[in-house]
Amino acid sequence: MKVCVIGLGYIGLPTASILAINGFEVVGVDINKNRVEEIKNLTFKTTEKDLLTLVRGAINSGNLKIKNTPEKADVFIICVPTPIKNNRCDLSYINSAIDSIKPYLEDGNLIIIESTVPPGTSEEIYNKLSKYKNIYLSYCPERVLPGNILKELVDNDRVIGGINKESAERAKKIYDSFVKGKIYLTDCKTAEMVKLMENIYRDVNIALANEFAKISEELDIDVWEAIELSNKHPRVNILRPGPGVGGHCISIDPWFLIEKSKEAKLIRTAREINDSMPNYVANKIKQLTKGKNITIFGVTYKGDVDDVRESPAEKIISFLKEEFNIKCYDPYAKEFKYPLYPIDEAVEDSDLIVVLADHKIFRDLDEKDIKKISEKVRNRVIYDTKNIITKERWEKFGFKVYKLGGKND
Numbered sequence: 001m002k003v004c005v006i007g008l009g010y011i012g013l014p015t016a017s018i019l020a021i022n023g024f025e026v027v028g029v030d031i032n033k034n035r036v037e038e039i040k041n042l043t044f045k046t047t048e049k050d051l052l053t054l055v056r057g058a059i060n061s062g063n064l065k066i067k068n069t070p071e072k073a074d075v076f077i078i079c080v081p082t083p084i085k086n087n088r089c090d091l092s093y094i095n096s097a098i099d100s101i102k103p104y105l106e107d108g109n110l111i112i113i114e115s116t117v118p119p120g121t122s123e124e125i126y127n128k129l130s131k132y133k134n135i136y137l138s139y140c141p142e143r144v145l146p147g148n149i150l151k152e153l154v155d156n157d158r159v160i161g162g163i164n165k166e167s168a169e170r171a172k173k174i175y176d177s178f179v180k181g182k183i184y185l186t187d188c189k190t191a192e193m194v195k196l197m198e199n200i201y202r203d204v205n206i207a208l209a210n211e212f213a214k215i216s217e218e219l220d221i222d223v224w225e226a227i228e229l230s231n232k233h234p235r236v237n238i239l240r241p242g243p244g245v246g247g248h249c250i251s252i253d254p255w256f257l258i259e260k261s262k263e264a265k266l267i268r269t270a271r272e273i274n275d276s277m278p279n280y281v282a283n284k285i286k287q288l289t290k291g292k293n294i295t296i297f298g299v300t301y302k303g304d305v306d307d308v309r310e311s312p313a314e315k316i317i318s319f320l321k322e323e324f325n326i327k328c329y330d331p332y333a334k335e336f337k338y339p340l341y342p343i344d345e346a347v348e349d350s351d352l353i354v355v356l357a358d359h360k361i362f363r364d365l366d367e368k369d370i371k372k373i374s375e376k377v378r379n380r381v382i383y384d385t386k387n388i389i390t391k392e393r394w395e396k397f398g399f400k401v402y403k404l405g406g407k408n409d
């Protein structure tokens with residue numbers, strides 16, 4: 001069986017490779033020529049554990065071919081981005097992916113869409129294509145957590161929506177080859193809704209945590225202690241406040257449902273609360289700093305990944321950059337809108353260190369590291385928006401430690 005995977009990003013590349021390793025003849029397609037070259041030459045950068053080994057194995061097996069254009073296949077899997085434009089889902093990548101496979105489509109082919117889309121999108125695509133060809137179409141949303149993709153690709157349960165029963169069952173056969181989790185079959189629209197509901201559930205719960213943080217600051221309560229104690233309740237699991245919700249999924253997907261229904265009121269409010277956090281944190285930074293030099297620790301959208309898309313750090317810096325000198329340190333990020341410095345340079349003459357990403361290395365900074373930092377900075381003040389640093393260790397070297405959602409003292 002031959003599979004053509006369109007889009008070799010953070011989902012398409014591992015999916016194409018895993019299928020190749022499992023014996024499928026796979027053609028991986030990306031419109032970006034540089035991406036094609038770096039995959040072929042195995043020079044692409046990633047923080048996903050074992051991805052390089054997997055791709056190397058797939059290419060060496062002879063089952064994975066990487067190309068710029070699609071070719072005839074039995075199955076086409078669409079893994080292209082669906083970004084947001086004016087708070088609506090931008091389907092242009094999906095549409096051009098579909099256009100690119102049209103010349104190669106044959107009766108009996110199966111198309112699987114993995115990209116996140118508003119409910120009803122798969123049906124619309126099917127209705128257009130089925131005028132020309134007798135095809136099968138399924139929607140099978142990806143569910144993996146960036147940073148843990150290879151494990152979750154195999155272990156997570158999957159939901160597959162089919163335009164009809166036969167389409168869902170044909171798609172299931174493909175995923176059965178590598179998924180160890182359970183596979184549930186439904187219709188396309190339900191599967192599209194499921195994907196959005198999962199990410200919205202998380203967005204709304206993070207918004208609640210962020211609102212608790214703001215209220216706790218107002219009432220002089222440590223939100224982290226209050227959350228920890230609330231979570232001792234057997235049916236409560238409050239998430240963590242932070243400087244904003246980043247990444248290309250949770251901060252974007254809720255809009256795909258808001259555009260479809262006037263009833264999406266809580267979802268919209270949650271989005272607005274989470275979007276208010278960078279500004280909230282920027283104002284706090286202005287209050288806390290005793291000078292003009294600010295050091296940012298962590299610019300990625302979350303801890304231990306290299307991805308800076310929709311990162312709260314970028315927004316926070318945009319609010320501060322006119323007034324302050326900002327130096328960023330992030331050992332994971334490769335490219336960022338603002339310059340990145342080695343830690344020694346980033347903390348030189350700093351008036352305030354702000355932790356914006358929960359990289360494990362920030363928690364692990366030991367007394368020797370902190371002593372070195374304390375000798376470089378001008379003012380020993382640190383503001384931790386992720387509750388990741390070890391307060392006592394920093395206080396030992398004269399740092400005044402502030403936390404987002406912390407007490408005022």
Ligand code: SAJ
Nearest residue numbers: 143144145198199202239240242245246247249250301302
């Ligand atoms: N965040 C908080 N507080 C928390 C948890 C997260 O502020 O308690 C922030 C993070 O710092 C980050 C953002 O939210 O900025 C999103 O991070 P995340 O780890 O919650 O999610 P993603 O975007 O890395 O991956 C999510 C996952 N979805 C769910 O957990 C429901 C993943 O399974 C999806 O496949 C992925 O979105 C996607 O592609 O949709």
